[in-house]
Amino acid sequence: MLPSLPDLLDRTRIVSLPLNTKFRGVTQREAAIIEGTWAWSEFSPFLEYDAEESANWLTAAIEYGFDPTLERLCAGWVDVNATVPAVRPEEVPGVLARFDGCRTVKVKVAERGQTLADDLARIEAVAATLPEASLRIDANAGWQLDEAEHALREIAKLGITLEYAEQPVATVPELAELRQRIRDLGTRIAADESVRKATDPLAVARAGAADHVIVKVQPLGGIRNAARVVKDAGLTATVSSALDTSVGIVMGAQLAARLPEPRFAAGLGTVSLFAADVLAEPRRPKNGRVSLEVALPRESLLREYRASAEREKWWHERIRACHEVLVARAEA
Numbered sequence: 001m002l003p004s005l006p007d008l009l010d011r012t013r014i015v016s017l018p019l020n021t022k023f024r025g026v027t028q029r030e031a032a033i034i035e036g037t038w039a040w041s042e043f044s045p046f047l048e049y050d051a052e053e054s055a056n057w058l059t060a061a062i063e064y065g066f067d068p069t070l071e072r073l074c075a076g077w078v079d080v081n082a083t084v085p086a087v088r089p090e091e092v093p094g095v096l097a098r099f100d101g102c103r104t105v106k107v108k109v110a111e112r113g114q115t116l117a118d119d120l121a122r123i124e125a126v127a128a129t130l131p132e133a134s135l136r137i138d139a140n141a142g143w144q145l146d147e148a149e150h151a152l153r154e155i156a157k158l159g160i161t162l163e164y165a166e167q168p169v170a171t172v173p174e175l176a177e178l179r180q181r182i183r184d185l186g187t188r189i190a191a192d193e194s195v196r197k198a199t200d201p202l203a204v205a206r207a208g209a210a211d212h213v214i215v216k217v218q219p220l221g222g223i224r225n226a227a228r229v230v231k232d233a234g235l236t237a238t239v240s241s242a243l244d245t246s247v248g249i250v251m252g253a254q255l256a257a258r259l260p261e262p263r264f265a266a267g268l269g270t271v272s273l274f275a276a277d278v279l280a281e282p283r284r285p286k287n288g289r290v291s292l293e294v295a296l297p298r299e300s301l302l303r304e305y306r307a308s309a310e311r312e313k314w315w316h317e318r319i320r321a322c323h324e325v326l327v328a329r330a331e332a
């Protein structure tokens with residue numbers, strides 16, 4: 001099943017795409033776009049991830065691109081949320097305007113260098129811009145336990161009921177403790193990093209530390225595995241992306257379309273944060289959803305946004321290292 005390294009590299013194009021809003025501290029997103037035997041797929045672990053962690057992302061790219069037994073749905077749509085990065089409140093309407101028709105909004109909070117006042121102002125700006133929207137927040141493990149409790153109580157004081165709070169604190173025991181502490185608020189806790197970066201993605205569910213899980217195709221090693229994590233966790237789930245190009249977004253949409261009801265709006269609207277993409281018609285939300293249609297990158301765009309020779313070399317070396325990890329895992 002594992003393609004040989006030369007074959008894989010031969011099918012791989014490295015792109016560097018500009019973002020229109022800083023996200024995770026970057027303004028440019030690099031990705032490997034792979035022409036598989038069955039579909040185009042994406043391999044785009046964040047730059048700081050090592051080979052061991054990134055190898056799961058390569059497994060996902062290989063499953064989607066090369067596995068003839070993987071069912072790929074080509075028709076239909078999935079609902080998506082708007083994603084508001086840690087911007088100033090006056091920038092919120094402009095960001096939301098890029099997410100056509102989205103009725104669920106995820107707001108980033110707890111950004112390093114910012115305060116709770118900044119978060120509350122951003123959340124209020126979202127609620128003022130889209131009063132009917134359902135809101136979630138994502139702290140990316142940026143709060144300590146007491147801070148998280150205080151922040152969630154302050155948000156409740158604004159009269160805002162959150163759909164859930166995503167990874168408010170870092171560890172599974174902290175999530176469990178926070179969940180107990182805020183019982184009276186009724187705010188649901190969602191685990192993201194505690195699922196996608198954990199050696200055991202089910203530990204959080206077993207510990208009763210979350211009400212909901214966030215699943216992403218690439219970090220969880222593919223569509224099948226991510227679907228299995230949701231099933232085994234026995235919790236409701238949101239499919240999200242990793243700031244993927246349209247190719248990775250379609251992989252995520254395939255997972256979202258397979259999950260059982262009730263379906264939560266997926267974090268797959270993020271192509272709206274990109275100023276350029278590899279598809280002629282980038283897979284941005286339209287009327288609050290993205291389509292499952294096959295993603296066919298345009299040659300001229302792959303060429304236009306091709307990464308520098310130096311970055312290409314870096315990515316080829318990364319793919320080599322991840323491939324080596326997968327060969328070793330297959331032999332173990």
Ligand SMILES: O=C(O)CCC(=O)C1=CC=C[C@@H](O)[C@@H]1C(=O)O
Pocket residue numbers: 024081082083106138140192240241242243266267268269270
């Ligand atoms: O879920 C979404 O609305 C969009 C994706 C998103 O928020 C993320 C993408 C990539 C990296 C992460 O920091 C972040 C997340 O934590 O969920």
Ligand SMILES: [Mg+2]
Pocket residue numbers: 138140166167192193214
């Ligand atoms: Mg998250």
